[in-house]
Amino acid sequence: MLSMAWKIRRGVETVMALFLLAMVALTFADVIGRRLIGKPIYGSNDITEHLMALVVFAGLPLVTAAAAHLTIDLLDKLVGQSWMAWWRVLVSATVVVVLGVIAWLFVKHGLNAARISEVSQALRVPRGPLYFFMAFSCALSALAALAIAFTGPMVDPNDTHEEDAL
Template identity: 50%
Template sequence: MDRVITHIRQMIEYLLMFSLLMMVVINFADVTGRHLFNHPIFGIQDLTEHLMAVVVFCGLPLVTMAGTHLTVDLFDKLTQSSGMRWWKQVITLLMTVILCLISWTFLQSALEAHSIADVSPELRLPRAPLYLLMACSAVLSALGLLYISYYPSAKAQANLPSSSGGEL
């Protein structure tokens, strides 16, 4: 199980790194072409938009598995007590449901975009695969959250902090 999760995590990391590298390269080429040759790259907005979505939604399961989402630690002392362990379970289940709803919404968007052949304005890139990637990312995030919350060795393997950080 751990090998599969490590392999999936590495694939997501490589896709994220490649997408980020491509964003840097095409934007550098666009700025260079615009300023030196007075000729920008056609469709740079479409490419940047799609690559930015890939970067953000590749980062979502990675951040979830690492347990590094932005948190507010105002009530950490209260919620870390032994009598409030149920609260962490409720929050985990609520976050899982929300991630599944996000995935469902993007899946519906992917099906609709496929049925109407929705494409980007300049390069005519199909939007359905991008929405499907977003839906898969949200599902992986939900599964990753359940994995680090309920699989005993996952928290130690991910080096998760016991609290969200700062104390008030």
């Protein structure tokens, strides 16, 4: 089961890397076309906007499952003490609720976008599926946050970081 989760994670990471590569190549070609030939790539902003959303929201569950969100460690010594367990539970519950609310809002927005046939400006790409993907990603992140509240972050057994040994 765990190895399957890691295969899925590696697959998602590979797709994200390909999306980033596509964004870089598209932006490079667009700038070259705009500066040298005077003809930008039509719809490049739409494509870049959609690819960026896919990368960010595909990565959200991965970052959440690894407990790799940005944190401030100013009060770690205080919060890490055993009598502050209630605080860690409260923070975990808050993260789960906030991600759940964001997922719900994206579902509402996706339904509205489908109802009014919302599309991107240049290429007329429907926005509804993108909003539903964002909702799914936030819901999956909420589940990951709930899971790591009880089990701890998902760590790759094959991954050895030198900074962890310090």
